[in-house]
Structure formats: C-alpha cells, structure tokens
Amino acid sequence: MSKPRPRSFSATPSAEQTSKNVITASAKGLLTEQQVNKLTAQLANIRQSTNGKSFESSTNKSRVSQYKLTPEGYTSKSFYDEREFISAPLNSRVRYSPTQRDINEKDLKIGLLPLQLQEYAIIEDLLFVMMGIEGKYILMGKSEEQTERFNYYVDESLDPSFKDLTERILPLATYFTSIDAFIEKHSKFEYGFVSHALCAAMRGLLKEYLILITQLEHQFRTSPSFTLQKFWFYVHPTLHTMSNLHSLVMDILDAAQDASEDEDDILIVEGFNNKKDEIPQQIKGGGILTILVDRMTTMSGDLATKKLYVHLLSKASQPYVSMLHSWIHHGEIRDPYEEFMIQERKNVKKENLKEDFNDAYWEARYTIRDKTLPPFLIPFKNKILLAGKYLNVIRECGIAIQEPQQQSTEEVVGKDGVDRTDVNVNSDILVAMDGGRFVDNIEIAYKCANRTLLDLLLKDQQLIARLRSIKRYFFLDQSDFFTHFLDLASAELKKPSKDVSLTKLQSLLDLVLRNPSSVAYTDPFKEDVKVEMSTVGLVDQLLRIINVAGMMEPTPAFSRANRLAESFAFRKENVKMGDVESENEGSEDGVGSGTEKPGYASSVAGSVTGSIVSSLAGSISGSIMGGSNKQPLTGIEALTLDYIVTFPLSLVISRKALTKYQLLFRHLLYLKYIEQLLCNTWTEHTKSFHWRRGSGHPALEAWKSRAFALRQRMLVFVQQFSYYVTSEVLEPQWRNLEANLVKVSTVDQVLQYHSDFLDTCLKECMLTNAKLLRIYAKMVHTIVLFCLYYDKFTRSLIALESQLSQVESTSTPSQMDSIDRTLHKFEDNFFYHIKLLIEALNFYSATETVQFLCLVVRLDYNLYYANHEGSNGSGMGGGY
Numbered sequence: 001m002s003k004p005r006p007r008s009f010s011a012t013p014s015a016e017q018t019s020k021n022v023i024t025a026s027a028k029g030l031l032t033e034q035q036v037n038k039l040t041a042q043l044a045n046i047r048q049s050t051n052g053k054s055f056e057s058s059t060n061k062s063r064v065s066q067y068k069l070t071p072e073g074y075t076s077k078s079f080y081d082e083r084e085f086i087s088a089p090l091n092s093r094v095r096y097s098p099t100q101r102d103i104n105e106k107d108l109k110i111g112l113l114p115l116q117l118q119e120y121a122i123i124e125d126l127l128f129v130m131m132g133i134e135g136k137y138i139l140m141g142k143s144e145e146q147t148e149r150f151n152y153y154v155d156e157s158l159d160p161s162f163k164d165l166t167e168r169i170l171p172l173a174t175y176f177t178s179i180d181a182f183i184e185k186h187s188k189f190e191y192g193f194v195s196h197a198l199c200a201a202m203r204g205l206l207k208e209y210l211i212l213i214t215q216l217e218h219q220f221r222t223s224p225s226f227t228l229q230k231f232w233f234y235v236h237p238t239l240h241t242m243s244n245l246h247s248l249v250m251d252i253l254d255a256a257q258d259a260s261e262d263e264d265d266i267l268i269v270e271g272f273n274n275k276k277d278e279i280p281q282q283i284k285g286g287g288i289l290t291i292l293v294d295r296m297t298t299m300s301g302d303l304a305t306k307k308l309y310v311h312l313l314s315k316a317s318q319p320y321v322s323m324l325h326s327w328i329h330h331g332e333i334r335d336p337y338e339e340f341m342i343q344e345r346k347n348v349k350k351e352n353l354k355e356d357f358n359d360a361y362w363e364a365r366y367t368i369r370d371k372t373l374p375p376f377l378i379p380f381k382n383k384i385l386l387a388g389k390y391l392n393v394i395r396e397c398g399i400a401i402q403e404p405q406q407q408s409t410e411e412v413v414g415k416d417g418v419d420r421t422d423v424n425v426n427s428d429i430l431v432a433m434d435g436g437r438f439v440d441n442i443e444i445a446y447k448c449a450n451r452t453l454l455d456l457l458l459k460d461q462q463l464i465a466r467l468r469s470i471k472r473y474f475f476l477d478q479s480d481f482f483t484h485f486l487d488l489a490s491a492e493l494k495k496p497s498k499d500v501s502l503t504k505l506q507s508l509l510d511l512v513l514r515n516p517s518s519v520a521y522t523d524p525f526k527e528d529v530k531v532e533m534s535t536v537g538l539v540d541q542l543l544r545i546i547n548v549a550g551m552m553e554p555t556p557a558f559s560r561a562n563r564l565a566e567s568f569a570f571r572k573e574n575v576k577m578g579d580v581e582s583e584n585e586g587s588e589d590g591v592g593s594g595t596e597k598p599g600y601a602s603s604v605a606g607s608v609t610g611s612i613v614s615s616l617a618g619s620i621s622g623s624i625m626g627g628s629n630k631q632p633l634t635g636i637e638a639l640t641l642d643y644i645v646t647f648p649l650s651l652v653i654s655r656k657a658l659t660k661y662q663l664l665f666r667h668l669l670y671l672k673y674i675e676q677l678l679c680n681t682w683t684e685h686t687k688s689f690h691w692r693r694g695s696g697h698p699a700l701e702a703w704k705s706r707a708f709a710l711r712q713r714m715l716v717f718v719q720q721f722s723y724y725v726t727s728e729v730l731e732p733q734w735r736n737l738e739a740n741l742v743k744v745s746t747v748d749q750v751l752q753y754h755s756d757f758l759d760t761c762l763k764e765c766m767l768t769n770a771k772l773l774r775i776y777a778k779m780v781h782t783i784v785l786f787c788l789y790y791d792k793f794t795r796s797l798i799a800l801e802s803q804l805s806q807v808e809s810t811s812t813p814s815q816m817d818s819i820d821r822t823l824h825k826f827e828d829n830f831f832y833h834i835k836l837l838i839e840a841l842n843f844y845s846a847t848e849t850v851q852f853l854c855l856v857v858r859l860d861y862n863l864y865y866a867n868h869e870g871s872n873g874s875g876m877g878g879g880y
Contacts, residue, residue, distance in 0.1 A: 140152055165229065194284065212235070240304065252283050281339075282372065284372070350365075390747060394456065454746070457648065475668065530644065533640070667767060682711060699816060703823065706827065718783065776837065779830065835865050
C-alpha cells in the first residue's frame with residue numbers, strides 16, 4: 001500500500017470528484033474548449049485548497065486501512081513504514097528492502113489517469129524525488145555498480161512524452177543524492193580544512209538548488225499554465241551545474257579508490273596485513289585542489305563550467321592559503337590534518353647537528369609532499385619551502401619575526417616590484433587564488449626571510465670570522481702556536497691514545513693559545529677549540545667513509561694489476577735471481593703499459609705483504625690502516641681538534657662539516673709529524689760521530705751514502721706533498737670560498753659554497769680515492785719505519801766499524817750484508833710506491849681532477865722516478 005504525503009505537499013480532496021467527472025465526460029465524447037478551460041480553472045482551485053482529504057485517500061481507499069486513528073484524531077504508523085523518509089539520503093542508518101512493501105500495483109498505475117492528471121501527478125513526484133524523497137510513481141533503487149549511487153525508475157504506464165521529459169529531469173535527483181551524501185561524509189573532521197571548505201561551497205550551491213525546487217513548487221501550485229515542459233525549461237541550466245558537481249564528486253571518489261588500492265599493494269608487498277584507517281593524501285588538501293585545477297583547465301572552453309570551478313577553487317583554497325600565509329610569514333605549520341604541501345618531521349632536531357655526522361636537519365626537518373602539491377604552486381615550491389625554513393630558524397633563535405605589514409615592499413623586492421616573467425600559471429587560477437596576490441606574497445616573504453637570516457649569519461653570528469678561525473686551527477694556518485703545543489705535549493702524545501690525558505692536553509693548548517706572543521692570542525673564538533682523541537686511524541676512517549659512499553668499484557684491470565704486484569712481492573723473496581730477471585720483462589709489460597694504469601692504484605693492497613720487511617708490516621700498518629692484529633694508536637696518530645658551534649651556525653658548520661675539517665687536520669698533522677721525524681733523523685746524522693766520520697771501508701761508505709740519499713728523498717717527498725696540500729689546494733680553495741661568501745645572495749648558496757669547498761679540498765688532497773689513499777698510506781708507513789729503524793742502523797754501524805778496525809781487512813763482514821739487504825728493501829719499497837703513486841695520479845688526473853698533475857710535477861719534475869728502474873739495474877717490479 002502507498003504511504004501518505006506530508007501535509008504541505010498533499011493534493012486536495014475534491015480531486016476525486018473532478019477525476020470522476022472527467023472520466024464520465026470522456027466516456028460520452030470529447031470535451032469542448034469551454035469545458036477544458038473550466039476544468040483547468042477548477043484544477044487550479046483544487047491545488048490552492050489545503051483543507052480536506054488527500055487525493056490518494058479518495059482514489060485508493062484500501063490504503064486507509066494501514067493507518068489507525070489515535071484519540072486525538074491523528075494517524076499512527078511505524079517510522080520504518082514511512083518510505084518517503086527512509087529513502088532520504090541523510091537517513092543512511094535505516095535499512096530497508098523493496099520487498100517489504102505491500103503495494104497494490106493496480107492502484108499505482110499512472111496510465112489510468114488522463115494525460116493532464118498524469119502530468120500533474122508526475123510533476124508532484126518530481127518535486128519530491130529531486131529532494132531525495134521517493135515518489136509514488138518514481139521509485140528509488142541502489143545501483144549495482146556503485147552502492148553509494150541511487151537510480152530512479154519511472155512507472156512504465158506513464159505517457160511516453162511525459163516519460164521522456166521525466167527521464168531527462170531525473171539525473172538531477174541522482175546528482176543531488178550523490179552530492180548530498182558526499183557532503184555528509186567529507187564534512188567529517190578527519191578530511192581536513194580544504195575538504196570542509198569545498199563541502200561548504202557545495203552546500204551553498206545545494207541551498208540554491210532547494211530554493212529552485214521551492215520556486216517550482218510555488219509555480220506548480222499557483223499557475224494553471226505550469227506544465228512539465230516549463231518544469232524542464234526551468235531546471236535545464238541547473239542540470240548542467242549539478243552534472244559538473246556530480247562529476248567532481250566522482251573524480252574525488254575515484255582518486256580515493258585508486259589511492260586505497262595502491263596502499264593495499266604496498267602493504268601486500270611489504271608483508272603487512274593490517275591497513276591503517278587513514279584518509280589518503282589524494283583527497284585531502286592539495287589533492288582536492290589538484291583535482292579542481294585539472295577539471296577547470298580541462299573544461300576551460302565551457303564558460304559556465306569554468307566559472308563554477310573558479311568559484312569552488314576560490315572557496316576550497318582559502319584554508320590552504322591561510323596555511324601558506326602562516327608558513328611563509330611566520331615559519332609555522334598549522335596543519336592538524338596533514339594536508340599542507342610542507343611536511344614537518346619533529347623527530348629531526350637541531351640539537352643533533354652537534355652530535356650526528358649524518359644528521360640532515362636542514363634537508364630533512366621540512367620536506368615537500370610532491371604527490372599532493374597543487375599545480376599552481378609548483379613554480380614556487382622551492383621559495384615556499386625556503387621562506388618557511390628561514391623563518392623557522394630565526395624563530396628558534398629567539399628573534400621576533402616582523403609582520404609583513406610592517407615591512408616596506410619596495411625595501412624588500414626593490415623599486416621594480418615582483419618579477420613575474422617566470423611565473424607560468426593560468427590567469428584564471430591566479431584570479432581564483434586570492435586574485436593572484438599570493439604570488440607577490442610568496443616573493444616578498446622569501447626575499448625578506450632570506451635577507452633576515454643571511455644578515456643573522458654573516459653579521460650577527462660572524463660566519464666568515466668563524467670560518468677564518470676554523471681555518472687557523474684545522475688547516476694549521478700561522479701555526480706557530482701548534483708547534484709550541486706539540487713540543488710541550490710530545491711526551492704525552494707518545495703514549496697510547498687510551499692512556500693520554502685529555503685534560504692535560506686541553507690545558508696545554510689553552511696555555512699556548514693565551515700566550516701573548518702567539519698569533520691566536522687575538523682570536524675571539526679561541527675558547528671554542530677543544531682537543532679530542534679519535535678511536536680509529538686516519539686511513540681506516542677514510543676507507544670506511546669511502547666504502548659507505550660506494551666509491552670503490554673494482555675492475556678487471558685493477559684485479560689483474562693487483563695480482564701482478566703481489567707476484568712481484570712474493571717472487572723477490574722466494575725465486576732465484578735469474579728467474580726474477582726473466583719475470584721482470586713480463587711485469588714491465590703488464591704494469592708499465594698505459595692500459596694498466598688503474599691497476600697501479602689498486603695493487604697496493606697486497607704489494608707490501610710479501611717482500612718489504614714482513615716483520616715490520618704488523619707494527620705500523622696495523623695501527624694506522626686498521627687490521628686484524630692492529631696495534632693501539634699513539635697519541636699523535638689519534639690527536640684531533642673539535643670546535644664548539646651554536647645554532648644557527650651549526651647549519652653551516654655542522655657535525656658533518658666538522659668531521660671533514662678534522663680529516664684534513666689529521667692529514668696535515670701526520671705530514672708535519674713525519675717531516676719532524678725525518679728532520680730529527682737528519683739532525684742525528686749530522687751530530688753522530690760515526691755517521692760523519694769516514695770509515696775507510698768503501699762498501700760501508702757507499703751504504704752510508706745510500707742511507708743519506710734515501711732519507712733526503714723521503715724528506716723531499718713529504719715537504720713537496722705538504723706544500724701541495726697547503727699552497728695549491730687549501731689556500732686557493734679558501735680564497736674562492738671567501739670571495740663567494742662576500743657576494744652571496746641566499747642562505748642556500750652559503751651552505752652549498754661551504755660544502756663544495758670541503759668536498760673539493762678532500763678530493764684534491766687524495767682523501768676520497770681509495771686506491772690513491774692506499775698507495776699514500778704504504779709510502780707513509782715506509783717512511784715512518786725507516787725513521788724508527790734508525791737506531792738499529794746506528795748500532796749496526798758502530799759494530800761494523802769496530803769489526804773493521806780489529807780485522808783490518810777489506811773483506812765484507814756478514815753483518816754488512818744484513819744491513820745492506822734491509823736498506824735495499826726500504827729503497828725498493830719507496831721507489832716502487834712513489835712510481836705507483838705518480839702513474840696513478842696521471843691516470844686519475846684525466847678522470848677525477850686535473851689538480852693531481854701539479855703534484856706529479858712536484859714529485860717528479862725531472863722524470864727521475866719515471867726513468868728509475870730500481871736497485872741493481874733491475875726493473876721496478878723486480879726490485880721486490
């Protein structure tokens with residue numbers, strides 16, 4: 001049985017009599033024009049009447065039996081039987097089924113009525129259906145494909161012309177139900193401010209839609225000439241608008257579905273079964289604005305549609321513009337629902353800059369959500385990110401941020417104003433987005449924040465002066481104070497690093513720095529220099545960093561040359577001299593050829609293991625290179641400096657930058673230490689009576705001359721290498737950095753220039769290439785071992801002179817052969833590795849940096865090593 005209408009929307013009771021008269025008249029014959037006009041006037045009067053029984057109660061008396069009269073005279077019925085209310089879209093909690101209806105289909109047939117009454121009845125149903133309430137002749141059912149969408153079905157007995165017009169109008173009901181359900185769902189707080197603003201704008205449009213329905217109902221009740229054709233004429237423009245709104249809703253729902261499917265795939269791949277109940281980013285914030293902009297761009301040819309989307313974009317973007325304004329003008333993210341383009345990671349803190357080597361506070365604290373970035377903000381994304389980051393740094397320093405209204409635009413951006421030549425954004429989008437004023441706001445905010453932070457770093461925090469101070473201590477610039485410090489702390493630095501007293505070293509350094517005769521006495525930042533002890537050797541630490549960075553890539557050429565070098569070292573000790581000479585020819589062809597140059601750099605790892613004094617390899621090589629049987633580091637090997645840096649200078653001089661400074665410092669310090677050892681050896685040679693006096697034995701005098709020559713070659717190598725590092729790498733690069741910092745215009749340029757400066761210094765000092773680093777390490781080991789072996793040479797020399805004076809013969813004692821072989825090993829090892837280094841530098845000067853050629857010229861300016869073939873006329877490889 002059918003349900004009663006609400007009182008305000010019911011027909012008058014005299015409609016039954018009128019319909020009977022019409023049926024009787026039609027049975028007798030056709031109506032005259034006068035009778036038709038009279039009937040039309042009578043029907044208009046019937047619609048104006050609001051007192052009496054309903055049209056349905058008079059024509060379908062069987063429906064009255066469903067109701068029971070209460071003592072007050074009102075009908076009483078269960079709410080669940082009121083289908084008109086159950087089908088309302090807001091009543092989603094009520095479950096119903098079409099099979100529960102007990103309806104007499106014969107009573108529902110609209111085709112039994114005359115055409116005019118069919119028109120009036122279907123118009124009345126349309127007024128209800130367009131508000132989401134099921135009608136008498138238009139039934140509602142859910143779509144099988146989309147459960148959230150409703151379909152409407154018209155009584156098949158309706159006149160075909162009326163049915164055609166009705167089916168044209170019915171999409172409005174579908175659009176209204178879908179849009180209304182979307183608004184109800186996406187108005188929840190978890191969907192974010194942008195979704196709330198969009199729903200509010202759509203709710204305003206639906207309000208206009210309901211006003212239109214009210215006006216149509218008024219026309220239906222008051223105008224006798226109101227027909228279904230006029231109804232279609234009035235709603236046709238609204239149909240276009242509602243269609244666009246419905247299409248937008250479907251796009252947003254499709255984006256949500258795609259995002260959820262992608263998340264499911266990711267969870268399946270990663271092995272997770274539980275899916276987080278979160279709103280996808282694609283239907284929040286920038287994702288919604290992206291959909292709006294895409295649809296507006298696609299439909300730009302339709303002026304009415306473009307105007308609609310401009311209206312929606314202007315309303316929906318207001319919360320986003322508010323968040324953008326807060327970020328670029330105050331450095332704050334007011335985004336409780338994670339819909340803004342900037343993402344903040346609160347676990348990344350500025351305090352980590354002083355402790356963590358890999359901390360990336362500047363890069364990781366604030367990042368851009370690229371997937372949901374609105375298209376109209378893509379040209380400005382970097383400026384937006386940097387403006388907020390700059391202001392955030394200023395605010396964390398405790399400095400009050402000046403309001404944009406208090407700043408002069410001309411002072412910030414110049415007299416020419418904001419340059420928009422590079423702005424590639426649709427003018428319609430600019431109009432929708434606050435009239436395009438956000439472009440000027442972004443430019444002004446970026447330049448103001450950049451200038452404020454740049455002044456803070458360069459002027460208030462004295463960045464350049466700080467860097468000069470660091471250069472003085474870590475690059476040993478004007479290092480008279482450090483020479484004095486090493487003299488005072490020499491006894492402490494000879495101990496193992498674990499036994500060194502840092503307190504004593506720090507007090508000695510403070511004493512030296514406060515000495516009025518020292519250059520560092522006038523440095524205002526000398527209190528920030530601290531002494532530290534490293535736990536690993538320099539080369540070991542560098543190789544670990546290189547391995548992590550993935551810079552070591554062995555090639556077949558490297559492996560072949562490595563095997564050749566190991567064979568040189570092994571065969572010198574185990575093969576007869578004739579066999580070694582026959583192998584020398586092949587070794588020169590394999591290693592000396594231009595195609596095998598990379599192998600020289602790789603061959604060092606195994607070249608020393610065989611021939612070069614196997615008893616010496618474990619003593620020094622372990623302490624510096626770090627091996628399975630490595631010796632504890634001495635104080636001089638582990639000594640390094642640290643520097644106290646406060647925020648915001650720690651953005652530029654971070655722990656990562658300080659670690660690079662420390663690596664360069666330890667590199668220079670060890671060169672100074674080796675030079676001091678060689679100079680001490682030279683001093684002992686000049687002071688010792690046995691070294692200065694002639695023995696009268698030709699073989700012994702020739703051995704002494706060779707020892708003097710080897711010591712001098714080692715000293716020249718160390719001095720030339722030190723001069724190359726300081727005068728041809730560090731000093732020129734520092735001058736370039738200083739010149740760039742003077743004319744810098746952004747904070748990011750400061751960070752980039754400083755990072756490039758350190759990386760270039762490390763690269764040109766051979767500290768980023770594992771092959772060159774190993775060659776250099778082996779040479780340094782050889783020099784240190786030679787200096788430490790000096791006492792044994794002196795004792796052997798004294799014993800030999802005593803034997804020669806007693807025997808008084810020209811025969812060579814057996815001990816002379818022993819020290820001669822030892823000196824040969826040092827000579828061969830030094831010559832072999834310096835030739836390896838020179839050839840490797842020539843190779844890498846073509847692949848990495850041409851600066852290596854300067855070092856090649858310094859080490860072998862007269863091609864002495866290039867033409868040298870080792871001891872006893874044998875090849876360099878055979879020297880092993």
